[in-house]
Amino acid sequence: MxxxxxxxxxxxxxxxxxxxxxxxxxxxxxxxxxxxxxxxxxxxxxxxxxxxxxxxxxxxxxxxxxxxxxxxxxxxxxxxxxxxxxxxxxxxxxxxxxxxxxxxxxxxxxxxxxxxxVFFQSATDPNRHLLTTLQLLTNKTKFNPIQLHYLMTGISEAMLNVVHHAYKDPFDDDCIHMKKQLIVKEIGERWWQCAWYDSAQNAWIFIICDLGLGIPSTYNYLRQTELYSSNPDLALRDAFVRGNSRFVGSGRGNGSEDMVKPIRNGCKESLLVYSGGAKLLYHSSMESVKVQRLDRFFNGTLVEWKLYVEQEGELQ
Missing domain, CATH: 3.30.750 (Transcription Regulator spoIIAA)
Structure with missing residues (x-):
């Protein structure tokens, strides 16, 4: 052979x-x-x-x-x-x-x-996979209950975003986009992830990747502006501003908000996103997100979230 x-x-x-x-x-x-x-x-x-x-x-x-x-x-x-x-x-x-x-x-x-x-896993059903991921992250560390809540909601919404956004037609969330119908037929609305607790950094780290349309493309389907067509970095930035998700108000699609919320409540964290020809960085010492346009990229979205563990009593 x-x-x-x-x-x-x-x-x-x-x-x-x-x-x-x-x-x-x-x-x-x-x-x-x-x-x-x-x-x-x-x-x-x-x-x-x-x-x-x-x-x-x-x-x-x-x-x-x-x-x-x-x-x-x-x-x-x-x-x-x-x-x-x-x-x-x-x-x-x-x-x-x-x-x-x-x-x-x-x-x-x-x-x-x-x-x-195993740290590396893949799934299509957030309801079945969330608990497994949380157990993987928390079984070797003490944690503040407030941070555990942030961890749970952030990871849950990241998984739900794959199901609600990544492969869907932006104008009809009951349908798979025509560009992704073949891949979804074969593998489902799938994501791949890696989750672990880094004892050296005293941090939970969660990475999730899908091979969907990408955030800039999905966002621009809805906004239909030449600015976003030629500037995926701006589309990615604006998609992460609260209020710009097409599901805001329905309780879905707010994964970015759930991941940056800990910073506003005194936690130390970092968020890194690669999607559709752009890269976004946000961490505790920054006042606003930083975006970069990439001339080489993959088709899909990868999110890396790092949440540093605080001992109980350190957060208010």
Whole structure:
């Protein structure tokens, strides 16, 4: 059986301007081989030295979509670093559980990730997956009940945003957008995530990624302005301003508000969003969000939320 071998760069990262273009190019080559040329693929990760958290989730989403779309867990297979030949890469890819996620090419294998509390997971139903995620985040740390509430509502709304926004027709939320009908038919309105407690930073970290329309595109479908068509960074910024969601007032679509609310109540946190050719950053020391336009990107949305743990009694 002939397979196309794809070798990624040694540094896989979308945070850093020095690496993100190469990272996206690698993912595009992978998608093109599978979906355009219908090839079986080997992704050779043996020499990867660093893969950062957001890039890990994006790689998981990309490979898992290939596997589920073809109903073949071997559509894309990976070769991994070993502890002897590449200890740094082994730590990033194998020790974190990423390799296990990249091998989870069936729905039952994805369920096993959840049942075994692997950091990397994928799902389509927020009601079934929220509690599992909260348990994964909180089982090794003491927490302030107020912060637990923020954590629960923020993660819940991030998951609900995928179901309510990511793949839907912006003008009819009962219908999947025509551009996403094929992928949803094969994999559902799916997201991929990584959730863990970082003891070194004393912080909960939650990353969620979908392969939907992207926030700028969805927002501009509704606003229909040339400004947003040519400036996805402005569309992303304005979509995160409370009052601009199409579901405000109905109790849905306010995930960004639920994620920035802790800052206004004295918590330390950071929020990073990649979507539709733009990047948004917001953290506790900033008065307003910072946006950046990107010339290379993926189709979808990735949100990384970090909430620092305060001991009980420190918040009012």
């Amino acid at each position: 002939i397979r196309t071998v794809i070798v990624p760069p040694k540094q896989l990262c979308i945070y850093n301007n020095d690496y993100y273009k190469e990272t996206y190019s690698f993912l595009e080559r992978l998608n093109s081989a599978v979906f355009n040329r219908k090839e079986l693929v080997v992704v050779d990760l043996q020499k990867v030295e660093v893969i950062t958290a957001a890039a890990s989730v994006l790689l998981f989403a990309t490979i898992n979509t290939c596997q589920l779309s073809y109903k073949n867990p071997n559509q894309v297979i990976c070769k991994y670093p070993t502890s002897s030949n590449n200890p740094n890469g082994y730590r990033y890819i194998v020790k974190t559980g990423l390799s296990r996620a990249l091998n989870a090419g069936t729905l039952s294998a994805l369920d096993d990730l959840k049942n075994n509390a």
